Amino acid sequence: MNEQQLNDEIPKHYDPTETEDKWYAYWEEHQYFHSEPDDREPFAVVIPPPNVTGVLHMGHMLNNTIQDVLVRRARMQGKNACWVPGTDHASIATEAKVVQKLRKQGIKKSDLSRDKFMDHAWDWTNEHGGIILQQLRTLGASCDWKRTRFTLEEELYEAVIDCFIKLYDDGFIYRGKRMINWDPQAQTALSDEEVIHKEVQSKLYHVRYPIKNSDEYVTIATTRPETILADTAVCVHPDDERYTHLIGKRAIIPMVEREVEIIADDYVDPEYGTGCLKITPAHDTNDYDLGQKHGLEIIDMLNADGTISEAGQFYVGKDRFEARKLIIKDLKDQDLLVDVEEMPNKVGYSERTDAVIEPRLSLQWFCRMDELSKPALENVMNDNIQFHPAKFKNSYAHWMENIRDWCISRQLWWGHRIPAWYFGDEPDEYVIARTEDEAVEKAREKSGNANLSSDDLHQDEDVLDTWFSSWLWPMSVFDGIRNSENEEINYYYPTKDLVTAPEIMFFWVARMIMAGYYFRDEKPFSNVYFHGIVRDEQRRKMSKSLGNSPDPLELIKQYGADGTRVGMLFASPAGNDLLFDENLCEQGRNFSNKIWNAFRFLMMNKQDGTDYSPTTDIDPENLADRWMMSRIKQTLTGVEQDFENYRLNEALKKIYSLVWDDFCDWYIEVSKADTPGEPMPAENLERALGLFELLMKMLHPFMPFLTEEIWQRIQVRSPEEALTISQWPELDADADEDAIDLFSLIQEQVSAIRNIQSEMGVSPKTELTLHIKTNSQEQAEKLDEQSWIFTKFLSVGSLEFNPDLTKPKASASALVKGTEIFVPLEGLIDLDKERERIQNEIKKTQGFLKSVEGKLSNAKFVENAPDDVVDRERQKKVDALSDIEKLKQMLENLG
Structure with missing residues (x-):
């Protein structure tokens, strides 16, 4: 900014629209956010990659504001700050978007070849995939955009395949038929962590199962009566006297009239329900285990899309929930439905599609986790990797100590295709290879058939779980998988801070730690800061589906990026959920205006013909100077401690109070000329501007746009003197306490x-x-x-x-x-008039107090009124007594 621009009339009100795009373009033009390895201390942060399908939401805004504050401060501290942005290919979500788009064009996925579908998917990604990254710029995110990565780009794709092969060769990846979580809408397997358990109101159906060659029956309660069609046993506890005489006999499964054995197992809790269970090995994890133990038949009565299969015999082709209604009607008609009761029930839903999950026996690829988890657990519990707040270590440890093998295959086309090649019908007739040519060579060797060709092989149709690429993110963004000793991975890795929500602690954080120790024998990051979830005033998670989430871009438009950032951070205590209140963004905007007004006042005190040099050399004889500098030192010490403890909202509140209360409301007033209307003495103005510049440095990580605008207007700056790359304040902690x-x-x-x-x-x-x-x-x-x-x-x-x-x-x-x-x-x-006024006020308040005490002395009111109503009346009494005491003191003061 040149001298002429500097001296242009300063607007009365701060207008973010005049500054934000201007300064972001300036920062990018001068590549302040770009990082290359050098001799400085690295400060690398990888962005939690948003889905390529996504647009900016409140959770993104909070998460990226926190990251930006940390990165901007590190940059000002002289560290080589490298914030790597990128997006996740999001297999399930993206494929669903593409299928939906094709459906509108009258095209079915099943009508397309895999390659043709992938062409459509890439077209969609290229059109929509960069939207959220562009939106992050409006927030002020100081990412190194030259380093933008995508989990499905070629280099990262190959890295994922390399990791799969290494894990397979080392015995961690295997293929097996196991009970998995099935999403009928996406028609793919899910890992346990992708299942969200919600408590819903369900119906518990009590159904009568006749005993063969007997007038007896047993009653079994189930919430999923459609699965009766696949029952292959009835189970009781071996010591339950109600049923011991039935063990070994045959029960008749309703509707299908299948005869099944009544077995005994101590898995059954005699005190729960009727103490008698239906066993459906194909559709319940525990039932599957019992089925394996007792050698039971497995009947799969569901198709992949959640409709009833031919094996179900009844309601074939009907949706599972429609079949539920039909079987209940038929059981009632046959007098086999004993009772229906309402009950709360935890039901698993797909984290991606919100479809009700079905347990399903399926042939899938799995990754063994028991050995991989050990160093990841140890290095969090010993604080080699620090969690902030530390309370999250407990839930992390519980999950890691009870970890199950990870189902890594997904029945999709969009993603990293599993590098398995099949050359026969037997379970072990496959090879793992990077390319088709390599697969042919391996298949020839394994089969002993030298005549095998590519025509005899077919690659697995499935892709890997999206998180299988995300768990490599801190390494793969620096190309540290395929080139493990390159300059960048050795310089930037391990990264410094990871900022994320606790809801993906197991999806992502734990797996990144496991991958870091397995592939590089090193932690992926030093600190994990878990911020809360953004919720509304009713404590509901903000979401578009609930209609309770504001549009972040509209908030920025209304309150400015700085005001919105301040509002988000004010509401965000470390590790706790954020109860969002738009009034806090308004408070942030008001803070921007307060700062702008202080700046404008100071600049208007400049006199033509006088040279001003902002300085922090205070007058040792001036109490106000000594106090203001000491308050800055005191606050800076507290802010440094808050950053160390990842209490960013506390740091911001300290700076807010320092700027608004101490500097604006007191120091500027003290520094004014003794004669009203006269300009501030030059030496006072120079010190005020110098201290103001210090405050702008402290505020810059939180409010980058406003502070840069003011910084550039206070005096002419070269590009090398931009605030965003200026030095973070370093002051001795020797505050003048006197x-x-x-x-x-x-x-x-x-x-x-x-x-x-x-x-x-x-x-x-x-x-x-x-x-x-x-x-x-x-x-x-x-x-x-x-x-x-x-x-x-x-x-x-x-x-x-x-x-x-x-x-x-x-x-x-x-x-x-x-x-x-x-x-x-x-x-x-007028003392007499004032005494009279106060005496009247005392009488009025005493009358009010008497009416309140009358209510509280009424036993019926106290016993029958709602607690909050009674509490309000009690508070009224306390307030009235306090007011009377104050009024009496005022009367006494008048003599």
Whole structure:
């Protein structure tokens, strides 16, 4: 910004639309966010890659604001800050979007070849995939955009395949038929972590199962009556006297009239329900285990899309929930439905499609986790990797100690295709290879058939779980998988901070730690900061489907990026959920305007023909200077501690108070000229501007746009002097405690005098005679030296400090830190009229108190009224008593 621009008229109001795009373009033009390895300390952060299908939502805004604050501060500390952006290919979500788009065009996925479908998927990704990254710029995210990565780009694709092969060769990946979570809508397997258990109101159906060759029956309760079609046993506890005589006999499965054995197993809890269970090995994990144990038949009565299969015999082709209604009607018609009761029930839903999950026996690829998890658990529990807040270590440890093998295959086309090649029908007739040619060679060797060709092989149709690429992210973004000793991976890895939500601790964080120790024998990051979930006032998670989430871009448009960032951080205590209140963004915008008004006032005090050099060299004889610099040092020390503990909202609140309360409301006022309307003395203005620049540095990570605009306007700067790359304040911690104590005492005394003026109805412009009784003669002398400060905030006729003062007649008084303030009121107000007013107010308040006490003495009211109503009445009593005491004190002060 040149001298002419600097001296242009400063607008009365701060307008973010005039600054945000301008400064972001300036930062990008000068490549302030780009990083290359050098001799500085690296500070690498990898963005939790948003789905390529995504647009900016409130969770993204919070997460990326926190990252940006950490990265900008590190950059100002002289570290080589490298914030790597990127997106995740999001197999399930993206494929669903593409299928939906094709359906609107009258095209079915099943009508396309895999390659043709992938062409459509890439077209969709190229059109929509960069939207969220562009939106992050509006927030001010200082990412190194030159380093943008995509989990499905060629280099990262090959890295994923390499990792699969290494894990397979080392015995961690295997193929097997096991019970998995099935998403009928996406028609793919899911890992346990992709299943969200919601408590819903369900129906528990009590169904009668006849006993063969008997008039007896057993009653079995189920929430999924459609699975009766696949029952292959009935099970009771071996010691349950109600059923011991039935063990070994045959029960008749309703509807299908299949005869099954009544077996005994101590898995059954006799106290739960009827103590008698239906066993459906193909559709329940526990039932499958029992089926294996007892050698039971497995009947799969569901198709992949959740409709009833031919094996179900009844309702074939009907959706599972429609079949549920039909079987209940038929059971009722056959007098086999005993009862239906309502009950709360935890039901698994797909994290991706929100479809109800079906347990299903399926041939899938799995990754053994028991050995991989050991170093990942150890290095979190010993704080080699630190969790912030540390409380999350407990849930992390519980999951890791009970970890199950990871189902890594997905029945999709969009993603990293599993590098398995089949050459026969037997379970083990496959090879793992990077290319088709390599697969042919391996298949020939394994089969002993030298004549095998590519025509005899077919590659697995499935792709890998999206998280199988994401768990490599801190390594793969620096190409550390395929080239494990390249300069970048050795310089940037391990990364510094990971910022994420605890809801993906197991999806992503734990797996990245496992991958880091397995592939590089090193942690992927040093710190994990878990921020809360953004919720509304009803504590519901914000989402578009609920309609309770504002549009982040609209918030930025209304309150500015800085105001919105401040609002988000004010509401975000470390590790706890954020109850979002738009009023906090308004508070952030008001803070922007407060800062702008202070800046504008200071700049308007500049006089033509005078050169001003902002300085932090304070006047050692000036109490206000010593106090302000000491408050900056004191705050900076607290802010540094907050950053160390990842309490960013506390750091921001400290700076907010420092800027608004200390600098704007007190220091600027003290620094004004003694004569109203006169410009601030040049030396005062230079110190004010110098200290203001310090504050802009402290604020910059939180409010980058506003602070850069002010920084560039205070004085002409070269590109090398931009605020975003300036040095973070480094001040000694030797704050002048005496200056802080004395100035703070004066602040409280001035505030107390203002309160007296307000309570007594004395105009702020009325000259006051003030008497302050001090604790000692030494204190009186110190205050007397600073009497000029009182005259900056009050209209003072005379001011006396003395430890031996007695209270003047008809004076209002106040106690402040052991000092007593007396304000004679005679001549300032009509004392008789004021006494009458106060006495009337006392009578009025006493009458109100009597009515409240009457309610509270009524036993029926106290017993029958809602608790909150009674509590409000009790609070009214407390407030009325307090008001009466204050009024009596005011009356006494009048003499």
